[in-house]
Amino acid sequence: MDKMVVLAVAVFVTLSSCAVGCSGNTNSTELKLWSMEDQSTAAQLAAVFKEMERIRCEQTTLEQQQHALTQMHAASQKRRAQKKVGRNVLTYGTNDEEEDNLHFSEKDSRRRGDPCFHYTVLDQAWRATNTTTKFKMCDRNVKWKGWYRLFYKGKSIQMPERCVPLNKCGTNSPLWLAGPHPKRREGIVTRRVCGHWKKNCCAFRSTPIKVKKCLGNYYVYKFTQPSSCYLAYCADINTLVCGQCRRNQYCESRDKINWRCKTKKTSSKKIHFFVSYPGQLRGKVNRIKYSKVLVNMGRAFNRRTGVFRAPVKGVYQFFFSTQAASAGLKTDLWLVVNGYWVAVSHTHISRPSTVGSLSMYMTFLRRGAVVYVTHNCGRSWANAASMTITFGGSLIAQLK
Template sequence: MVVLALAMFVALSSCAVGCSGNTNSSELKLWRVEDQPLSVQLAAIFKEMESLKCEQTTLQQQHNALTQMHISSHQKRAQKKVAGTHILTYSPNYIEVDNFQSSVEDARRRGDPCFHYTVLDQTWRATNTTSKLKMCDRQVDWKGWYRLFYKGKSLQMPERCVPVNKCGTNSPLWLSGPHPRIRDGIVTRNVCGTWNKRCCAFHSTPIKVKKCPGNYYVYQFTKPTSCYLAYCADINTLVCGRCRRNQSCVSRDKINWRCKTNRISSQKIHFFASYPAQINGKLNRIKYSKVLVNVGRAFDRRTGVFRAPVKGIYQFFFSTQTTIKGLKTDLWLVINNYWVAVSRAHVPRSYSVGSTSTYMTFLRRGASVYVTHNCGNSWATAASMTITFGGSLLLQSK
């Protein structure tokens, strides 16, 4: 590019000389960078580098401006205005996803109310609020799920009786049952309204509640039975919004709340069972009918299947005994329909041979484990305990 620019400059200069009438100018040679001293060449290169840097900076500024415009347009579409209060509809679809893994995670969460709810931030709903203007939630067209906020901070419905004329209404609505745990999923809870010194003077329409990761709750509100009734937001539960993921928000009197660290109580899981008869050929699943140990009741003698009750590290063992000369006998440990370990016995001569195998692995809650008899002949009696299956939980995980 530098060479071309200099060449054009020389060409124009030679044209100017020729037009002045100097006939000797026709023999001018083209001025090139490579023919110039080293200092001149370096100066031309540095000038070209500065030009490229300037172009790169301009392109980056244009890219940032377009990105900011794109994000702003998404935020404006996410805003709604209901009853004079700004309500934001939260959805991961409003967040730019720049990798495939995030897209898969978003698809998995699609439809979960913990990630698709409407933020209800109305200060008059707080349990410490009294106003002359009485609100009625029967006049609200409730749709979908809602999460309660107070001045931008998350909180939850009260689980205790709220005095009349609080929460910006005549009869405050409170949750007459406890909030659910995460493993409870979506539950239905009754709602009571306070009036005439009676905590549950009004039995309003039940609502649905779900606890979400991050110590917050979402509610599927419904229209109350009459006016003036309105759902309350317990100002005392603001502390719950500061609880970490490994904590729960607890209260004895439903007034004073605090964050409590969850402690995993390690479950004791042990089982040992035997099959008191012979097995010939293939048997898809051995039903060990004689169960000697079943702590935690995770082994089902009717099906021969062990199901992991908790997430953690487990160890299993299984055995066989064969007596037929030249016959190979295989027992396989099957986890979630995958054959993972074999117990094999092979009799070269006329005597009995036994085999025991162990296997240690990590299992998620609900994983299935059983033993299949793939081939050969296994021998056992009611007293021999030669065809066995057992296991234990070694370490429970969070």
């Protein structure tokens, strides 16, 4: 009987150590077991088997929890993969809004290197063009690092583009931008900086700086240490209005003193084309290559491929025609937009004759949409002098 107790205790110690290793919690049951030495053998054996059963239950519970966690992790990975695939598919479908089609991670990677999103606010009232101070400041003593955006009392402002009088901007020789601020499409540009001294607006030609225009009608500057003291970069008080311009406006000034917000003119792009095929077509022609191009304003039609590609988003109107030339045959021409057959020009002649057919179609297209004509069946007739197999279209209204 004592041997059975020893064997049971050995099995129990093994299971107990496994349970501790799996669960990470100390098990005080062993201590309780050894404290029963003065108990009878039957009582000790019963206690051992009871604890063994409890440990088996705990192991079963742990295995079930681990299995459930594994399933939850696999389901989570599957959902993330499906989301990623869905975003990729969406990106291919809308190529007219390039910035909006980027994934958030791609946008973040762009922004990380864009100074428009990483700059230091420089809000020092003494830099204003209308400020004179007793103690003169010198930007040569500043350790310039990275990009800066100018403010005046919490309002966006920019550097002056004209000569600033002496002893303004809190210094002896005010530094101004000797050149126009860039447009957004120009990206980062290098501009010369001049300092006014002794009636010479560019007596001090300081180290050039970099400038970039950002979305929102503001500029960021990569300042450098001026050539000497006392020189300091100016903030033009007259440009306070520029920080109030809307996204569809820009800041304008004729004298570089009085600034105003002016609305951008949206010029609608002119797109018109008219082409013909000077020959005969029989049976199925997947894409008619209209070789005779009479009008191609905007160059959106490709003579080599026979494809019209929408250059801008908007409302377009198309027409296409044919001249059927065989009795007893039906002739079908289809207008194909982004792979979909959307309109047909159909003729069916019962007796020897020729019949012309013209079809029109108006639709909304995104930038990059592909439009062409296919000859599905029958026979179409034309020659070099006739205009019976034609294709044309125009942009009716451009959309943002």
